[in-house]
Amino acid sequence: MTARFQRAIPAGGRRVSVWLEGVALEAWEGESLLAAILTQRDCLPGDGPEGARAGFCLMGACQECWVQLEQAGPVRACTTKVADGMRIGPYPIRLA
């Protein structure tokens, strides 16, 4: 599969450009990093408990969706909103 999450309610705002592991990604203003990535990819960058990871609780509790922002360090993808120019990579330390 190419995308894991499906957008059910159209987003209506401004477009935002971010970089995911060096590849340009178009997101919507107000999207979380998790939604922006997983509506276009099937996994987050980096490894989780079973290899590929796609978050778990989706609400800031499980800590499985950490990604590394070049400018700001590690953040939870589910509680962090996209911003223009963000550069996103895998969380540098393997999760387990």
Add this chain to the structure above:
Amino acid sequence: MAAACVLAQHGQRPVVLDEAERPGGQAYRLPGAGLRHGAWTPSGQKAQAARLHAMFAAVADRIDHRPATLAWHIHDGMAHVLRHGVRAGVERFDTVLLATGATERLYPVPGWTLPGVTTPGGAQTLLKDQGCLVGQRVVFCGSSPLLYLAALQYARHGAEVAAVLDTTPRARRLHALPALMAAPGLLMRGVAWMAALRRRGVPLRSGVELRRIEAGEGARRLVWVDAAGREQQLSIDAVALGFGLRSETQLAQLAGCAMRFDAASRQFLPQADLDGRASSGVFVAGDGAAIGGAEAAEISGRLAAWAILGELGAPAAAPEITRLRARLHRLRRFQAGLQTAFAVPDALLAALPDDTPICRCERIDAGTVRQTIRGYVGAIDVNRAKALTRCGMGRCQGRFCAPVLAALVAAERGVTLEQAGWLRAQAPVKPLPLAASLADG
């Protein structure tokens, strides 16, 4: 939110530290700002959510509202906070009301750590906050009233809901009926969700056994056994797995509250009276005090606010307080009924294969935990089990493995869940940058 409103309406200026960017907690979560997918709230809670949000907005000038502020430690009249993920600070207080909410309660099913497995609450949050579905074809399984609501919301927003598979036998729901009659309106609401799902052709099955989740043709396959003992398979894109809710009690523990075992919900909760008085200057309300749902959260917040006002010498609104307490009593009784109707899957736990991961964060499986507990000479509780196995030492700090760890300690040692104890909370209650804990802002 409700407590802040009552306090503000009676001359106080409460400071509200909200971890989220927008008010509403989980139940009344607003869509993510900027996404502009409309003032959309999930069906069934529109009116209540709108009313509370309006009330909160109306006292905005009398409340010191601090969004995106995580309280990560609390003690001696001080809350250590992290603002917007970067700025550390300390908030000093005379009185604190902790409304820390809950997470989903999980019991592992083999394959539960595969990507594409999430929780019904998470699936719902993704829809409310981001307008997205966790997958096109989703199965909702486990045991919880939330399974039915989330499945219905998904069906209404274009998802293909493959089934709702409930591990609790249907007979238990009848058994729970007397307690559920304490809040007939809520009971009818739940019945209506099930009827609406059936009208949409969604299969609802009870008394099932969840065998495993594996990679399959439709991205994931769920292998399960129906109440008649027949093995079945479902091809889906995503699995929403959940067994009710688990109170977040870390801040209450750090603030010095004593803990008591609640047999109905099988967890340790902060010891508090019906008004939420827990410790000197510490009050608790909402799902973080006791799982009860959105209405109980509001009512318990109001009662705590009245109790705080009482301590400050304000005249008590006795009829209002009596009414609120009576309603909360009923809602607590209803909740006990829900715990019966949607039970902890003891059979699932007993049958867990040894290679099933228990601790997602540290990748520790059931076999390792069982062997360690069996082999240990001496008294063992859930904290000792954590020290020996590393379960609960990972990033989520035991949020998702602690209930299972306690159940395994109880099973392997032949002790009760109460004797297995509760996982001692440690600060910070969520991971944060090292710089934040060193700074003092």
